[in-house]
Amino acid sequence: MTESRSRDRARTEASIVAAAREVLAEDGFQGFGVNAVARRAGCDKQLIYRYFGGLDGLVDAIGADLAGWLESSLASESPPATYAELVERLILGFLEALRGNVLVQKIAAWEIAGPSPVVARLTAARGMALGRWMANTRGDLAPPPGLDAPALNIFLIAAVQQLVLSSSAAGSFSGVPLQSEADWERVKAAAVLIARRVYAEG
Amino acid sequence: MTESRSRDRARTEASIVAAAREVLAEDGFQGFGVNAVARRAGCDKQLIYRYFGGLDGLVDAIGADLAGWLESSLASESPPATYAELVERLILGFLEALRGNVLVQKIAAWEIAGPSPVVARLTAARGMALGRWMANTRGDLAPPPGLDAPALNIFLIAAVQQLVLSSSAAGSFSGVPLQSEADWERVKAAAVLIARRVYAEG
DNA sequence: TCCCTATATCACCGGCCGGTGATAAAAATA
DNA sequence: TATTTTTATCACCGGCCGGTGATATAGGGA
Known part of the structure; x- marks a missing residue:
């Protein structure tokens, strides 16, 4: 039987x-x-x-x-007023979205630890989604001239990704705890401050 | 026989x-x-x-x-004049040191992908080394008041680590290539700009 | 009703893994 | 020289892996 x-x-x-x-x-x-x-x-x-x-x-x-995960997580209410605000939203939105999706975290870790064409496609799709969101919500906002915005932005995104992955795996990064909500508030404040100072007006 | x-x-x-x-x-x-x-x-x-x-x-x-790897890689010639310069050296030094040591890269990836007490000890040692270097070369330099320097600094360090690991594994991050020396010059310029604007005097 | 195809399972293969008990052989000791 | 200790190897175990060919069976169409 x-x-x-x-x-x-x-x-x-x-x-x-x-x-x-x-x-x-x-x-x-x-x-x-x-x-x-x-x-x-x-x-x-x-x-x-x-x-x-x-x-x-x-x-x-x-x-x-998994397609469209980022888009739905990054949905923004009102259009940003400045480029700094745009980046700020991108960073904070990506941080929360990644923190809330263990599956995507594991895929990101997979890509780093055991690269393979299949996983690379997943990661590439995520990158494209980020770019698409940027293009869509940017409107006619432009980064201040003279700044290498792509380089600056992936730098910030990379930081967020590393901190979220380290938090998941070890609960800390370089000795700084990343567990309580207060810990994350520190990180978010740092991210916001960086975005604002980097893309400061005038 | x-x-x-x-x-x-x-x-x-x-x-x-x-x-x-x-x-x-x-x-x-x-x-x-x-x-x-x-x-x-x-x-x-x-x-x-x-x-x-x-x-x-x-x-x-x-x-x-592996103990002492970072210290020997981060050896600095002259004492930094400003806190911004201190952080700038830390970031750039860490970037080059990590880029040049595949073994440490693999250990960092290991920690993220398959956390275990043993590997955690390796990673913790690396974090301590960073902190020690900071304490030693800082002298009497202090971050501008009102800034959460630890949070800001691990943010930058995390970005560097993520970018180096992604480069090693995939050759790019979020669609931005990270292979040629020119690619890394962009990243380094971005890091320097961030450090300077974040810790700008006055 | 009977048959046929799509669906799902079973049994088995070679290979590598971590781990261990028994054994060989060189070197030190007597 | 004979004996003991250290050093290294061998042979084997159970278990899980990815992968595949043969087999059962449910359900739809004739």
């Missing part, structure tokens, strides 16, 4: 993707494999090969699921 | 540590294990258990080897 499951392909595919997201979010990319995902999904690993063509295809499916 | 090796314990231990550093620097913490290290060292993995008590002890030995 081999107890087959619901025999609904779409449903099974969805459950596999869900299981993959769970395994990745909980255990990270280590221990992320066909066996673990299939166990979690309660089905045979063969289905991962049959429906997704292997782990890579499954990761792509996760990526498709 | 079982060909024993040189039968010099100190030498064998050193070769094991060297092999461990090589494996870690080349392949990262994935694939870092007793089998890989022993293969690389050309000896039996049993020796790793006998001499180091397992992988953890071996990692500790690497850490002992």
